[in-house]
Amino acid sequence: MKLLLKLIFVFIFIKCILAQGPYDTLEECQSICKDNNACTTQNCVWYYGWFCSSNTNTCSDDSICTNDYCDPVNGTCHHTPAFSCDDNDPCTLDTCHFTLGCIHITQACNVVVPCNKTSDCFRGRNCETYTCKSSHTCEYQAKPCSAEQPCIEPLGVCVGNPTN
Numbered sequence: 279m280k281l282l283l284k285l286i287f288v289f290i291f292i293k294c295i296l297a298q299g300p301y302d303t304l305e306e307c308q309s310i311c312k313d314n315n316a317c318t319t320q321n322c323v324w325y326y327g328w329f330c331s332s333n334t335n336t337c338s339d340d341s342i343c344t345n346d347y348c349d350p351v352n353g354t355c356h357h358t359p360a361f362s363c364d365d366n367d368p369c370t371l372d373t374c375h376f377t378l379g380c381i382h383i384t385q386a387c388n389v390v391v392p393c394n395k396t397s398d399c400f401r402g403r404n405c406e407t408y409t410c411k412s413s414h415t416c417e418y419q420a421k422p423c424s425a426e427q428p429c430i431e432p433l434g435v436c437v438g439n440p441t442n
Contacts, residue, residue: 300327316353343374369418373425378437381428384420391416404434 301307307322311330321331337346337355344357363372363380369387374380384406392414393399399408399416407419423429423436430437 299329300325301330302328304328315350317348317350339376341374341376342379343376373428375428378428378430382431383423383425383428384418387418403431405429405431 298311299307301310301322304322304324307328307330311320311322311332313320313332317335317337319333319335321333322328323331335348335353335355337348337357339346339355339357341357343360345360346355346357348355359374361374361380363374363382365372365380365382367382369384369389370382371385372380372382382405384403391399391401393410393416394414396408396410399410399418401408401418405421405423407421409417411417421429421434421436427437429435
């Protein structure tokens with residue numbers, strides 16, 4: 279019990295050192311503590327005087343795909359794209375997974391690639407299968423993964439189990 283009380287004392291002491299104050303009255307603390315920023319909440323805490331403690335809303339959506347920020351005027355959270363996942367390949371569906379980052383899912387497309395044998399069709403992507411058709415053009419098929427469990431390059435495996 280004594281250790282718990284000491285830890286609480288240390289926590290409150292550190293919180294007060296990092297806070298503004300001390301102020302003589304609660305009213306004085308509340309009037310000074312206001313920062314007119316809708317993204318922060320201020321509290322006046324008693325510890326042998328009134329101290330102003332502040333907490334900031336980070337607006338985090340826990341996605342590496344977005345830059346998150348709070349509008350200090352109205353407290354609205356905004357999530358803007360952190361980067362583009364476009365790989366300039368018309369044969370991939372480009373998206374950003376909130377923990378994995380950019381994912382390029384191979385999809386059927388009408389880009390014609392000439393070939394004499396199947397190995398001519400390899401484009402460096404392991405998330406697709408390919409064959410050289412009798413018309414001497416490559417045919418590409420995406421590996422059977424889902425959007426929730428996408429195929430990850432360069433391994434060429436679905437994050438989870440294939441859907442087929």
